[in-house]
Amino acid sequence: MSAIAEKKVFSTPQVLKDNVYHFCPGCHHGLVHRLAAEALDDYNLATSAVGVIGVGCGVFLYDYLAIDCCEAPHGRAPAVAAGIKRTNPGAFVFTYQGDGDLAAIGTSEIIHAANRGEQITVIFVNNSVYGMTGGQMAPTTLPGQKTTTTPAGRSPLNDGHPVNMAEIIAILPGTAYSARVSCHNLKGIRTARKAMHRAFQAQVEKRGFALIELLSACPTNWRMTPQQSLQRMEDEMIPAYPLGTYKDF
Amino acid sequence: MAEKQLMQGNVAVAKGAIDAGCRYYFGYPITPQNDIPEYLSAALPAVGGVFVQAESELASINMVLGASAAGGLAMTSSSGPGISLMQEGLSYLAGSELPAVVVNITRSGPGLGGIAPTQGDYNQATKGGGHGDYRLIVLAPNSVQEMYDLAGEAFRLSYSYRNPAMILADAILGQMKEPVQLSIPVDPPGEGSWVLSGAKNRKPRLVKSLFLKDGEMTVHNLKLKEKYDQLKAKEVKVEVDCPPNCSLVLVSFGSCSRIVRTAVDRARKRGYPVGLVRPITLYPFPEAAVREAAENADRVLVVEMNTGQMVDDVKLACGNPGNVSFKGYPGGSVPTPEEIEAEIYGILEGGLQACQQ
Ligand SMILES: Cc1ncc(C[n+]2csc(CCOP(=O)(O)OP(=O)(O)O)c2C)c(N)n1
Ligand code: SF4
Numbered sequence: 001m002s003a004i005a006e007k008k009v010f011s012t013p014q015v016l017k018d019n020v021y022h023f024c025p026g027c028h029h030g031l032v033h034r035l036a037a038e039a040l041d042d043y044n045l046a047t048s049a050v051g052v053i054g055v056g057c058g059v060f061l062y063d064y065l066a067i068d069c070c071e072a073p074h075g076r077a078p079a080v081a082a083g084i085k086r087t088n089p090g091a092f093v094f095t096y097q098g099d100g101d102l103a104a105i106g107t108s109e110i111i112h113a114a115n116r117g118e119q120i121t122v123i124f125v126n127n128s129v130y131g132m133t134g135g136q137m138a139p140t141t142l143p144g145q146k147t148t149t150t151p152a153g154r155s156p157l158n159d160g161h162p163v164n165m166a167e168i169i170a171i172l173p174g175t176a177y178s179a180r181v182s183c184h185n186l187k188g189i190r191t192a193r194k195a196m197h198r199a200f201q202a203q204v205e206k207r208g209f210a211l212i213e214l215l216s217a218c219p220t221n222w223r224m225t226p227q228q229s230l231q232r233m234e235d236e237m238i239p240a241y242p243l244g245t246y247k248d249f
Numbered sequence: 250m251a252e253k254q255l256m257q258g259n260v261a262v263a264k265g266a267i268d269a270g271c272r273y274y275f276g277y278p279i280t281p282q283n284d285i286p287e288y289l290s291a292a293l294p295a296v297g298g299v300f301v302q303a304e305s306e307l308a309s310i311n312m313v314l315g316a317s318a319a320g321g322l323a324m325t326s327s328s329g330p331g332i333s334l335m336q337e338g339l340s341y342l343a344g345s346e347l348p349a350v351v352v353n354i355t356r357s358g359p360g361l362g363g364i365a366p367t368q369g370d371y372n373q374a375t376k377g378g379g380h381g382d383y384r385l386i387v388l389a390p391n392s393v394q395e396m397y398d399l400a401g402e403a404f405r406l407s408y409s410y411r412n413p414a415m416i417l418a419d420a421i422l423g424q425m426k427e428p429v430q431l432s433i434p435v436d437p438p439g440e441g442s443w444v445l446s447g448a449k450n451r452k453p454r455l456v457k458s459l460f461l462k463d464g465e466m467t468v469h470n471l472k473l474k475e476k477y478d479q480l481k482a483k484e485v486k487v488e489v490d491c492p493p494n495c496s497l498v499l500v501s502f503g504s505c506s507r508i509v510r511t512a513v514d515r516a517r518k519r520g521y522p523v524g525l526v527r528p529i530t531l532y533p534f535p536e537a538a539v540r541e542a543a544e545n546a547d548r549v550l551v552v553e554m555n556t557g558q559m560v561d562d563v564k565l566a567c568g569n570p571g572n573v574s575f576k577g578y579p580g581g582s583v584p585t586p587e588e589i590e591a592e593i594y595g596i597l598e599g600g601l602q603a604c605q606q
Contacts, residue, residue: 048447052315062455068445070318071457073341076311079303083315083323084445086299087273091319091447109311112304 013037015046015066022060026226028183028216029057032125033064035193035214036094039200040067045092052081054106056098057131057218075106078113081120092203094121099140100130103163110169114209117174121203122211123196124165126180127218128237135221139163142240147221162240166213170246176208179245182215184233191243198248207249215241253430258396259284259423262352262416263292265400266324270437271350272298273323275312277305277331280364281420282354285326306331310338310351317347318456320444322404322437324349329356332370333378339413340379343473344458346443348407350400352416354423357580365581366419366504371558374417375532382470384477386414387531388486389502393427399529401432406484408438410476417531419554421504421583480533487535491524491542492517497597498524498546500539500563502531505554505584512589521597531559536566543567548596552589554578 012018016037021030040046049067053059055074062069072080077095085093102110102124113120129147130136136149140162144153170178177199181192195212202210215237217229224232256264263285266274274293276286286302293300299316303309309325316323327335332353342349353374357367374387386406388399399416407414440446445454460466490513491498501509506527513525526542528535543549543563549572551560556579564570576592578584 047449050319050445050447059459062453062457066448066453068448068454069456070315070445071341071345071459072314073311073337076307076314076338079308079311080315080318082301083273083275083312083317083321084319085315086301086312087316087319087321087323088446091445108304109308112308116301 013041015040017064017066019063021064023057024220026217026219026229027057028127028214029125031183031189032123032214032216033061035196036096036123037065038193039196040065042197043200043204045200048090049092049094050084052077052084052093052095054095054097054101055132056101058096058098058125059132061096075101075104076109077101077106078109078118078120078122082113082116082118085118085120089119094123096123097125098131099124099126099128099138103139103165110165111172114169114172114211115174117208119203119206120209121199124211124213125216126165126213126241127216129218129221131218131221135218142236164241166211166246169211174209175211175247176249177202177210178247180213180215180241180243182233182238182243183217184215184230195245202249253428255426256393256397256429257284257424257426258393258418259354260288261393261397261429262400262418263288264431265397266350266404267292267296267298268432268434269322269401269404270435271322271324271404272296272437273313273316273321274299274325275301275303275309275316275323276325276327277303277309279328279331281356281423282326282328282352284423285352306334307338310335313349314338314342314345314347317342317349318345318443318445320440320446322348322408324352326352326354328354329358329362329370332373336379339385340381340383341458342413343379343383343385344381345456346411347413347456348404348411349413350403350407350416351413353418355417355419363581364420366421366554366583367579367581368419368503368505368554368558369579370417371531371553371555374415375534375562383473384412384532386410386412386480387417388414389417389529389531390422391503391506391527393422393425394429396422397429397431410480411443412476417503419504484530485533485535485538486529487538488527488529489538489542491526491545492522494522495524495542495546496522497548497550497593498526498542499550499552499593500526500528500559501552502528502559505552508584508586509552509589511586512593515586515590516593521593523593528559534562534566539563539566540568543569543572547572549573550592550596551575552584552592554583
């Protein structure tokens with residue numbers, strides 16, 4: 001009997017724990033966790049990584065990734081990460097932050113961490129709302145988008161404009177890498193995987209600050225089905241948040 | 250024995266931190282404590298340490314949090330508005346059980362206030378300016394020597410109890426120069442059980458203060474309380490100098506206690522049996538020492554450079570709060586020894602008259 005040659009085409013990243021995600025159906029946080037887990041495995045970082053978790057739906061990251069983790073106060077993850085990296089330059093230090101965390105309350109910390117060229121990697125989940133607190137307006141909320149604090153839709157006159165963080169971060173000299181990717185379809189996820197690796201590589205090679213912004217769905221607070229959410233990402237989010245690599249070392 | 254040096258208070262507290270093993274400093278400029286970051290910006294790199302000027306006090310306290318989570322002995326320093334911005338971080342440090350030292354060279358307030366010497370931040374320091382059921386270890390030096398010594402003590406307490414500690418001083422202590430007996434520097438301590446360094450040959454570690462599961466937070470609060478009880482039982486520091494038949498005991502801390510000391514000495518020379526209790530740890534507060542001194546005296550006078558903050562703790566500690574008077578000098582109005590002497594004589598003579606009537 002001739003043996004059939006088996007080729008492994010898919011496996012779970014080793015660093016990913018076998019726990020059931022607490023995320024809502026169609027939420028992209030789980031996917032982003034997995035992309036991070038793959039990069040951790042591929043660069044062999046599970047035993048040197050420290051994850052700094054912002055406050056938001058990603059706060060339980062330590063339940064899913066078998067690495068050292070530190071909670072940060074809302075918005076302050078880049079400062080906490082800088083403190084860890086400066087104390088232990090041998091550690092691989094990344095932050096995991098939502099758009100409220102990074103682009104509202106934590107704007108000062110993210111800008112200055114990038115500007116100092118902190119050798120950290122920032123995983124930025126942009127789902128255009130505050131997920132954890134129940135769907136209020138985020139700085140990334142699109143004009144006209146209904147949220148629990150913009151019941152008539154976001155009005156730029158009263159509520160301001162969406163913030164494009166990947167572009168802003170890219171213009172700072174301390175930034176080695178800044179890209180925006182999307183989780184809405186397979187092609188997008190493949191690009192996201194590459195970008196995640198590149199954002200990790202920047203730190204591994206001590207190139208400077210790296211940020212990957214991932215457009216993501218929050219079906220629960222968008223009041224949509226997962227399917228409708230993917231369509232909304234394509235039709236509304238990507239035009240407002242153009243995908244691309246804004247800086248590469 | 251190490252050497253003796255003439256030093257400014259702000260430099261002494263910074264040097265004391267380095268000699269205690271501190272290697273990480275993150276801070277943002279504010280008067281009257283700028284000598285601390287200025288000194289450390291050169292002194293820390295010279296011993297292989299790290300100095301970073303942060304973009305705000307929010308960032309500095311959180312950099313301290315990160316450094317501490319990574320196992321570094323870390324500190325920051327600030328004043329008034331800057332310390333207010335750090336309160337969220339202090340609460341997280343306490344909740345996450347991370348050691349860290351904050352030097353507070355106070356300003357007067359509220360608001361932007363003034364930079365003259367004041368003690369208006371006693372309540373903020375000792376009653377937890379941040380949210381949640383936590384306590385800050387608070388040490389109040391009254392000399393440049395103590396600025397140096399208590400920096401080391403703050404790190405020892407903070408590290409062994411895994412709780413943030415504050416040194417509460419003011420512009421008098423920060424700016425004045427006095428001779429300081431230096432200690433032999435010690436190395437930073439080894440890796441603590443919480444340190445995040447990558448999960449190599451061990452289980453992953455987690456530094457956190459979020460406890461959402463049923464009952465978890467209660468357990469955590471009670472665990473923290475156990476530490477505070479230990480601090481109260483073992484770590485109270487106080488200077489007590491009360492003569493027998495003490496008619497009046499003064500209670501004062503920090504720079505103010507130096508002025509009170511002079512007034513007390515002069516009053517004694519004139520034959521008045523007055524005493525002085527000087528809390529050195531403001532938290533844990535020396536309740537027992539204050540109670541005993543108050544019980545053995547007819548009257549208690551609390552002198553502070555504010556409108557009355559520690560006096561509440563003194564009243565709580567005393568069996569008879571009706572015996573406690575207060576004299577305050579807020580907003581940078583530093584009293585002279587003569588003014589305090591006048592207070593002493595006023596109370597004692599008024600008291601005598603009251604008895605004679
Ligand atoms: C200082 C402070 N303010 C407010 C909050 C409440 N809060 C928790 S998460 C959050 C927003 C989370 O939104 P985002 O960062 O976009 O993450 P998501 O949940 O959408 O992933 C807010 C406002 C807090 N924890 N701390
Ligand atoms: S609320 Fe939104 S972001 Fe949070 S888990 Fe649900 S879908 Fe995801």
